[in-house]
Structures are given as structure tokens and as C-alpha cells.
Amino acid sequence: MTTSEHLDLVSPQSRATAYRTYAGLRAAGPISRVRMPTGQDVWMITGYQECVDVLGDYNRFKTSPTVVPEGVEMPSLPEAVLRLLGGSMGSIDPPEHTRQRRLVQAAFTPQYVERLRPAVQSIADRLLDDLIASGERTFDIVEGFAVPLPLTVMSEMLGIPSADRDRFRLWSELLLSLDPTSAQSAPQGMSPAEVMAEIEEFVRYLDALIQAKRANPGDDLISGMAVAEADGERMTDDELLKMVALLVVGGLGTTQHLIGNMLLALFRNPDQLALLREQPDIAASAVEEMLRYHGSIEISFPRFAAEDTEVAGTPISRGEMVIAVLAAADRDPARFPDPDRLDLRRTANRHLAFGRGAHMCLGAPLARVEGQVALNTLFARMPDLRPAGNLDDVAWRPGLTLRGVVDLPVTY
Ligand code: HEM
Numbered sequence: 001m002t003t004s005e006h007l008d009l010v011s012p013q014s015r016a017t018a019y020r021t022y023a024g025l026r027a028a029g030p031i032s033r034v035r036m037p038t039g040q041d042v043w044m045i046t047g048y049q050e051c052v053d054v055l056g057d058y059n060r061f062k063t064s065p066t067v068v069p070e071g072v073e074m075p076s077l078p079e080a081v082l083r084l085l086g087g088s089m090g091s092i093d094p095p096e097h098t099r100q101r102r103l104v105q106a107a108f109t110p111q112y113v114e115r116l117r118p119a120v121q122s123i124a125d126r127l128l129d130d131l132i133a134s135g136e137r138t139f140d141i142v143e144g145f146a147v148p149l150p151l152t153v154m155s156e157m158l159g160i161p162s163a164d165r166d167r168f169r170l171w172s173e174l175l176l177s178l179d180p181t182s183a184q185s186a187p188q189g190m191s192p193a194e195v196m197a198e199i200e201e202f203v204r205y206l207d208a209l210i211q212a213k214r215a216n217p218g219d220d221l222i223s224g225m226a227v228a229e230a231d232g233e234r235m236t237d238d239e240l241l242k243m244v245a246l247l248v249v250g251g252l253g254t255t256q257h258l259i260g261n262m263l264l265a266l267f268r269n270p271d272q273l274a275l276l277r278e279q280p281d282i283a284a285s286a287v288e289e290m291l292r293y294h295g296s297i298e299i300s301f302p303r304f305a306a307e308d309t310e311v312a313g314t315p316i317s318r319g320e321m322v323i324a325v326l327a328a329a330d331r332d333p334a335r336f337p338d339p340d341r342l343d344l345r346r347t348a349n350r351h352l353a354f355g356r357g358a359h360m361c362l363g364a365p366l367a368r369v370e371g372q373v374a375l376n377t378l379f380a381r382m383p384d385l386r387p388a389g390n391l392d393d394v395a396w397r398p399g400l401t402l403r404g405v406v407d408l409p410v411t412y
Contacts, residue, residue: 010181012395012396016396022328023331025325029047030311030312031045031046031312038181042321042322044325045322045323046325046328046329047332048336048352049332051352052352053311054303055360056356059306060307062304063302063303064087064092065302067304069318069319080196080203083241084199084242085242085246085249087242088245089246089362090250097358099230099231101362102230103243104225104228105362107157110365114365116157120373123153124373128382131144131145132381139411140407140408140409141263145374146257146259146260146263146408147252149255150255151168152165153366154168154247154248159213159220159223164205169252171199171201171202172252174187177195181400181401207237209222209244210222210237214237225240226240247363250361253402254296254402255296255366256296257405258290258296259370259374260405261294261404261405262294263378264391264408265294267386272342280379280380282344284372288349288351289342289344290342291330291351292349295327295352295403297355298327298401299323299327299400299401300323300326302323303322304320305318305320382412385411386412388409
């Protein structure tokens with residue numbers, strides 16, 4: 001066990017060297033005591049097997065902070081944020097978690113999502129048609145493609161009118177900017193009061209949307225979730241609102257950054273890019289490798305020890321916070337041979353980019369399809385796609401939870 005009170009994990013400069021920092025922690029042992037930007041001391045798990053053990057054991061490690069002993073201070077959240085995400089599926093434990101998850105799981109099975117592939121493909125084609133028609137040969141691939149692809153896919157799934165999609169993007173970004181590990185300023189220089197006003201507007205918008213879908217169900221996911229039943233029970237309006245908010249927060253930035261990270265990884269590894277261009281049918285294994293090598297969620301949601309326990313021999317007291325560092329686990333040499341090498345044909349690649357256990361990413365099958373379609377469509381339509389700037393200068397998003405480049409200029 002190491003104790004690191006002054007690790008810089010959040011400044012913009014530190015983002016570029018985070019994998020090295022985690023390797024240093026892991027070399028000293030799979031569990032470290034680290035002071036978070038919030039001032040809280042947490043246990044960070046950097047070993048692959050130890051992350052699997054913690055994430056897979058929801059009896060010992062809870063997502064809901066109900067096991068935190070009285071008197072221990074937890075960061076408080078504004079009312080509107082609690083209304084949207086407090087007690088959402090991401091922060092509750094079985095058996096309640098299991099019930100909620102069953103109500104939404106059907107729309108995210110690999111089989112169901114596979115049926116959405118043609119729709120994802122046509123969205124990607126339309127975006128590239130527009131980019132090509134614009135005549136601009138140099139553009140930011142994040143803004144031009146990585147943002148609108150998941151935004152359009154998710155909006156069509158949920159049944160969000162196209163006129164409202166930019167507001168959804170803003171609301172999702174604003175909620176992400178409140179991530180306590182991010183110390184991030186709000187987008188577009190908004191003041192904290194303006195951010196809160198927008199978040200309250202998001203609550204009102206979702207309340208009205210849910211009422212409209214209940215009154216006039218359509219062929220969309222919100223309407224479907226409104227009537228789905230598990231054990232004879234349906235979701236309440238409040239649960240439905242939190243579920244939609246969770247999908248919006250969980251499904252946009254993550255996929256956007258996966259696409260950006262994949263392109264950066266390929267541009268930095270020209271031999272692997274050449275391989276993918278020659279063999280586009282390896283896209284599925286390529287996406288898995290890029291999720292391992294450069295996933296877009298760096299750390300798990302916090303877990304809280306439900307009892308006095310231990311990880312790798314280090315004692316952990318009841319209520320203490322434990323974080324699985326997925327990015328570190330996925331580069332653990334005890335699990336992945338030559339882990340810092342990008343190998344699009346890597347086999348035995350059971351990475352943790354989507355987590356593990358009860359909370360394992362609901363949207364993983366969708367993110368995979370979006371990633372595969374993005375890669376194949378980009379390199380088919382723009383075979384000569386290449387970076388337009390210095391790859392050492394990329395700006396990383398601040399914060400520990402989401403890992404991704406802010407922009408990535410390309411040319412073709
Ligand atoms: C590359 C893209 C994505 C990555 C890397 C990712 C990663 C993750 C991870 C690591 C978790 C588990 C966190 C934990 O256990 O602490 C998670 C949970 C979740 N993700 Fe994703 N995700 C991605 C895309 C998506 C998409 C597209 C959606 C929605 C359509 C989505 C919805 C969710 C939800 C709802 C949960 C909570 C599940 C639960 O608590 O049962 N994610 N995601």
C-alpha cells in the first residue's frame with residue numbers, strides 16, 4: 001500500500017501523463033491511499049484482479065453511500081441535480097438496482113442493439129455527407145463527428161425532437177461539469193447561477209416530456225420504459241426521469257470521447273492505422289483494444305465499504321470510499337502482456353473499460369456498435385484521414401472520470 005497525498009491527477013498537464021502516474025502507483029502495490037481534488041482521502045485500486053474483486057462484490061462494496069458512518073462529511077449536491085441523478089440506477093444497490101435495471105435492460109442487449117446498426121450507419125453517413133459537402137478539407141473531428149454521432153443516435157432512441165438536441169448536449173455537459181473530480185469551469189463561461197438555471201430547466205423539460213410520452217406513447221425508448229414491467233411494477237415518473245437523465249449523462253460524452261481517443265491512438269500508431277485500413281473487418285476487435293488502451297471512463301463510480309474488510313491485505317474500514325481505476329487495471333502487466341502496446345488484433349482482451357459486476361455499463365453494446373461504425377465509415381469515406389495538428393499538443397478534458405481529447409483537428 002502506498003500513500004500519496006500530493007498526486008496531481010487532475011490538472012490539464014497531468015492528464016497526458018496519467019497512465020504513467022497509475023503505473024507508478026500500481027508498481028508500489030495494487031491499492032493506494034490518495035487525496036482527491038475534493039480533499040477526500042480514498043482508496044484507489046490500480047490492479048486488474050483487485051478491481052474485478054471490488055466491482056464484482058456488491059455485498060462488501062456498495063454504490064450507495066448509506067453505509068457511510070454518521071459524522072463523515074459527503075459532498076452535497078444542489079436540489080435539481082439530486083432530482084435528476086440522486087438515487088438513480090448508477091448509485092443504488094441490489095435488489096432495488098436489479099429491479100430498475102430489468103426495466104431498461106431489454107433495449108440494450110447486444111441482439112437488440114444489433115438491429116439499430118443500420119440506423120447508426122445512416123446517421124454516420126449523413127454526418128459525413130454534410131462534412132464532405134461543406135468543402136472544408138480541415139476540420140475538428142470531435143465537433144464535426146464525435147459529438148453529433150452519439151447525440152443523434154441517443155436522441156432518436158429516446159424520441160427527442162431534433163430542434164431540442166443541442167440543449168440536450170448542453171445539459172449533459174453541464175451535469176458532467178459538476179463531477180467533483182473535475183474542477184472544471186462550466187461550458188461557454190457560464191456562471192454557477194446560470195448553470196443551475198439550465199439544470200432546473202432540464203428537470204422541467206424532462207417532466208413535461210415524460211408526461212407527453214405517457215399521454216401519447218410513441219415508438220421510442222422513453223415510451224417503452226414508461227410501460228415496461230418487472231415483478232408487476234412499472235417505473236414511477238421520478239424513476240423514469242432519473243433513468244433518462246442517467247442515459248443522457250452516461251451515453252454522450254463517453255462515446256464522443258471513445259471516438260476521439262480511438263482516432264488519437266490510431267494516428268499515434270501508424271502501423272495499426274495501416275492495418276485497420278487494409279482490414280476493416282477487424283473493427284470489432286480494434287474497438288475492444290482501444291477501449292482497453294484508451295477507454296473514455298478512467299475511474300469507476302465510488303464504492304463504499306459495507307463492513308471492515310481488506311483488499312490485497314490492506315485493511316479498509318466500514319464507510320471508506322474505494323475507487324477502481326479502470327484505466328490502470330487495463331494496463332496491468334499481470335493481466336495484459338505488453339500492456340502499453342496498441343495491438344488491434346489482441347486476443348484474451350477482457351478489459352474493464354465498461355466496468356464489471358452489477359453496474360457494468362448498460363450501454364456497452366450500443367457504444368461498441370457506434371465505435372465500429374464510426375471507424376469503418378470514417379476511413380471508408382475519407383481514406384486519407386490524418387491529423388492536421390501536432391499530436392503532442394492535444395488538450396485533454398479536465399477531471400478524472402471522463403478521459404478524452406477536447407478537440408482533434410484532422411484533414412483528408
Ligand atoms: C465508450 C463508451 C462508454 C464507456 C467507456 C462507458 C463506461 C461505463 C462504466 C465504466 C460504467 C460502470 C461504472 C461503475 O461500475 O462504477 C458504466 C455504467 C453505465 N453506463 Fe456506460 N459507458 C459508455 C457508454 C454508454 C452508453 C452509450 C450508455 C447509454 C446508452 C451508457 C449508460 C450507462 C449506464 C446507464 C450505466 C449505469 C449502469 C448501472 O448502474 O447498472 N454508457 N458505463
